[in-house]
Amino acid sequence: MSSIAVGAELPAQDFPIARGDLVRYAGASLDFNPLHWNEHFAKSVGLPDVIAHGMFTMASAIRVVTDWAGDPGAVVEYSVRFTRPVVVPDPDGATLHVAGSVRAVRDDGLVEVDLTCTVEGQTVLARARAVVRVPATSGSA
């Protein structure tokens, strides 16, 4: 624990998102809103193209934290603002870039992590923050 310093960076990750990923996630999450897989529908409601599920983007981004902490059960809180939809054109898709850094280490040992989540340099999740209980044997890399 003592080796986790404020400002320490978590290993950043890129998450490629293709249309097929959204179809699989729709099935796995039971969120079948056509906004997330049907281009005609998405454009008819004023969007540039199909957009990723907010919860998909959110669940992808937290992997930077869970992969770092080692134990997903360690995540205590997780909050985001959806500032910009993640547009997923076919066939090129989009790439979600997620970086993280340690914002604070609380007296009770819980670690606050800030995430920056961008697609082509534009923020898609703002104020993305997780509170993590980091096991003593990991997270210090």
Added chain:
Amino acid sequence: MIDILAEAARITALGECARRPARDAVNLPMINNWVEAIGDTNAVYVDEAAARVAGHPGLVAPPAMIQVWTMGGLHGQRASGDPLGQMIGVLDEAGFTSVVATNCEQTYHRYLGHGEQVTVSTRLGEVVGPKTTSLGEGWFVTTHNVWYAGDEPVAQMLFRVLKFRPGTAIPAPAADVLRPVISHDTAFFWAGTAAGELRIQQCTACGSLRHPPGPMCPSCGADKPDYVLAIGRGQVFSYVVHHHPAVPGKTLPFVVALVELNEGVRMIGELIDVDPASVQIGMPVELALTRIDDELTLPFWRPSRAAR
């Protein structure tokens, strides 16, 4: 005319709705599908031995999957008493038919083990509007969910959506700039930017620097100003991110910073080439003079190259 606030108050007063049970207990097949879709290979979700090594009593569910357990399924219908469903109905009827999610805050009191049967309750929180947004006129609707295992709360979520009226988005701003009013007192400053200089007024009597320019020295009262050249570096003393209303020639949102120059005075200017979410007080910035036309050059600021 629908009184949206009155309807919101009525639905909010209903409080937490009856808990709705998940269709299935927390189970490995749904978790397998979900982690495959996300691409998450963490073994504690799917390998019992790995979960025990990590200190869990058995397999656990991904925390970010909490909402999935109580989704309605392919043919799901909202219960008639569901507060979010009721509020969405009110806004649909009032013409605010489109929806986007804006905020999600989840708290996991503990992780769920496989085989647990959860229930979920919903209550309506704040309903705020009408607001003009980049998507159109709309209302922000906040709901609070709590998931229970038996009577034990295991997770909670604040979820906020924007219900907006399609086709009412703000039109793109016109492509010109707001021009400053150039007076006798400020002419030297604008002549400076046009010449590639950042000029700061200096009192010839006491030597103190001042900005914005004016006829008399606030320190000694003398009315004989001159100027010195700033090197064009400083740091963000304070800033705002401007989201609304639209400004001619600007793409929203943009950042307006109060820059403290190395010379000591502070100057307001737009901060460019920066993600608004990454701006911080104390951030080193440098001058970026931008020529608009023969008569006008505007001073912008951008993150210092040395610090990038």
